[in-house]
Structure formats: structure tokens, C-alpha cells
């Protein structure tokens with residue numbers, strides 16, 4: 225059966241119609257993508273989550289050969305609750321030459337463009353495959369893509385590079401800060417507020433811990449800097465806090481969400497240990513004097529190794545004319561697993577997208593882009609780093625002909641998540 229090709233706009237209309245907020249399933253969307261691509265002799269591999277209600281989908285078009293290109297996009301979108309939408313956010317509409325809907329830019333627009341050119345790609349005599357990598361739970365800490373990226377890293381697929389369709393106003397983003405995010409839970413002892421010394425006020429303890437984080441933040445300003453980042457130094461902050469039950473009850477519990485974004489070379493884990501040490505050595509002993517059950521617990525939600533291009537002055541030669549021809553650094557990792565590969569985005573987050581599907585020809589042009597040598601920071605697993613370096617060495621021996629983003633697989637395998645979804649946006 226021959227599938228009638230759809231335009232990118234038509235694809236986008238359908239994709240936006242799937243309410244794939246990160247808390248919801250994305251399986252209907254994946255089913256639809258599979259149905260559309262099955263007649264093209266595409267090959268599919270799913271990577272479901274534990275609950276079985278979400279999955280990554282890897283679609284391969286073309287020969288089963290090593291190499292080729294990964295086109296990567298996340299299927300989930302941020303929530304719409306409490307936002308002042310003029311119309312149904314899950315119904316794509318056109319206004320002033322733009323297409324508007326939740327996720328139209330970030331990043332169903334890119335997926336729509338990929339699907340629009342898929343029939344042309346399937347009809348070409350590709351010498352290397354095109355892989356479309358669709359992930360879930362990107363918007364809640366980049367926690368979904370890991371298994372798919374790791375599988376690609378272990379497989380024989382060995383894609384040469386990836387294009388991540390995150391919004392970037394068509395600037396090439398080939399470096400980003402690393403990230404470490406998580407919750408701190410403070411357990412105190414409740415009692416009447418007229419007797420604060422008999423109890424442990426979790427809110428007050430949390431405030432001291434946050435003050436410690438704030439001191440670290442001040443230190444970071446004077447720490448290592450890479451001028452291409454904005455800001456050029458590492459950052460840490462607390463953006464969400466919940467605690468206490470009543471104005472005259474000593475707070476029994478308090479939790480807050482912290483996030484750290486570090487420039488390549490800064491050891492995020494060492495900074496975290498600094499915070500944890502303050503909790504264990506300074507705060508907890510005083511709490512436990514009142515009640516041993518009191519204490520502080522940290523839950524790390526996600527960790528994203530930083531990326532810095534080894535060839536800082538590398539400039540792409542074959543980007544589309546609409547792309548800004550200078551690599552740009554991004555303050556936070558996107559799409560871990562694949563994000564350590566350079567990529568271009570169609571537009572900018574929060575803006576409506578002006579669709580201009582990439583032609584198969586321009587994709588094949590991209591396949592011949594020169595190498596953007598990249599290397600991970602010291603936070604990468606040493607075994608993974610060794611594999612990356614071995615791969616880099618063998619590549620350099622083959623006339624240094626590596627294509628755009630020469631470290632995709634190992635970096636994908638280095639992705640490290642300690643727990644699943646959490647309602648936080650990393651971008």
C-alpha cells in the first residue's frame with residue numbers, strides 16, 4: 225500500500241492534536257507515526273517505560289548499514305494548565321503566516337518536517353540509513369531518552385551524527401552546560417509554635433540549606449567561566465518550595481527543588497557533595513538532638529553531562545542559508561543522549577513556527593558536513609569516555625573524515641538518570 229504523502233503542516237496538525245503533555249501517554253502518537261511510515265518499509269524499535277504507558281520510538285529508513293544520520297525529537301510537551309490560551313492549544317491554527325499550537329515549535333514542528341520528507345527519503349537509494357528517534361519525558365528532566373540512546377550506543381547502528389530539532393532559531397548549538405537537578409526533603413517535628421525549641425522547624429532548616437546553596441551560587445560567579453555561555457559561569461538555585469501546614473504549627477516537613485547548571489570542567493557532583501555535607505554535618509546533628517527521626521533527604525532527578533566542542537573555532541560550511549553560520553553554546557543540555565551531538569532547531573521555543581520542510585537533498589548535504597569535534601566534560605563515565613576516545617581515534621585514522629558530531633553514541637550511553645519523571649522543565 226502506498227501512503228499518500230502529507231505536508232509538514234498536515235503532519236504538524238495531527239501531531240499537535242495528540243495531547244502528549246509529559247504526564248500523559250505518547251503511545252497514540254507513536255502508533256500514528258508507525259502507521260504512516262510502515263508502508264515505507266521503515267523499521268521500528270520501541271523502548272517502553274516501566275509503566276508501559278510511554279515509549280521511545282526509533283524508526284530506521286534505508287539500508288541496515290552502520291553510519292547514517294539520527295534526526296531526533298521529543299514527543300512530549302509542557303502543560304497548558306493555568307495559561308491564557310485564546311483557543312484549544314491542541315488544535316493547530318494558522319495566524320499571520322505562523323502555525324500555533326502547544327508543541328508546534330518545541331518540538332513537534334521538527335518531527336513534522338521529518339515525517340514530511342520520509343517518503344522522499346524512502347524512495348532514494350540511500351547508502352546509509354536515516355534514523356528518526358522520537359523520545360518521551362524530555363520536558364520533565366530529559367528522563368525518557370536514555371534507554372534508546374544507550375541502545376544505539378551499544379548497537380551496530382553507529383550513526384555518524386545527529387540533528388536535534390530543538391528550537392534554536394536555526395543556530396548551530398554544539399555545546400551546553402551540564403545539569404544536575406533534584407529535590408531536598410526536610411523532615412522536622414511538629415508542635416505548637418509557642419514552643420519552637422521543643423520541635424524542629426523543617427521550613428527554617430530548609431531556609432538554612434537554601435542559604436548554603438545561595439553562598440555556593442555566589443562562589444560560582446567567581447569560578448570557572450566560558451565566555452560563549454550566557455551567563456559564562458555555573459549557576460545554582462532553588463525555584464520551588466513547599467512546606468508547613470499552618471501559621472502557628474512548627475513545620476513538620478518542607479521540600480524544595482534545586483537545579484545546577486555547570487560549565488564544562490566543573491564537577492557538579494562535588495558541588496552537590498558540598499551541599500549534602502552541610503546538611504549532614506551542620507544541620508542534621510542539631511535536628512536529631514531534638515528527635516532522631518528528623519533529617520534531610522536528597523533525591524537527584526536527573527544529571528546531564530556538559531558538552532564542549534574540542535574544535536572551538538569550527539564553523540559549519542553547509543548549513544541551510546536560513547541558519548546562522550556560527551556555532552552557539554546553550555546554557556543547558558537538551559535531549560541527553562543525543563544532545564551531545566550538534567544540531568539545529570527550526571525556530572525558537574515559545575514562538576510559533578514558520579514551517580519550511582527540509583528537503584532530502586539538504587539532508588544529504590548535511591550528511592557531508594565536516595566534523596564538529598566534541599568532547600564531554602570530566603563528568604562523563606570514564607568507560608564511556610574511553611569508548612568515545614577509541615572511536616575518535618579510529619575515526620581520525622580514516623582521514624579525519626568524521627561527519628557532524630563525532631561523539632554521538634558514547635555520549636548517549638553516558639546519560640545518567642537516577643529516577644523518573646518530575647515536573648520540571650530543564651530548557
Ligand SMILES: [Zn+2]
Nearest residue numbers: 298330331390
Ligand atoms: Zn524541546
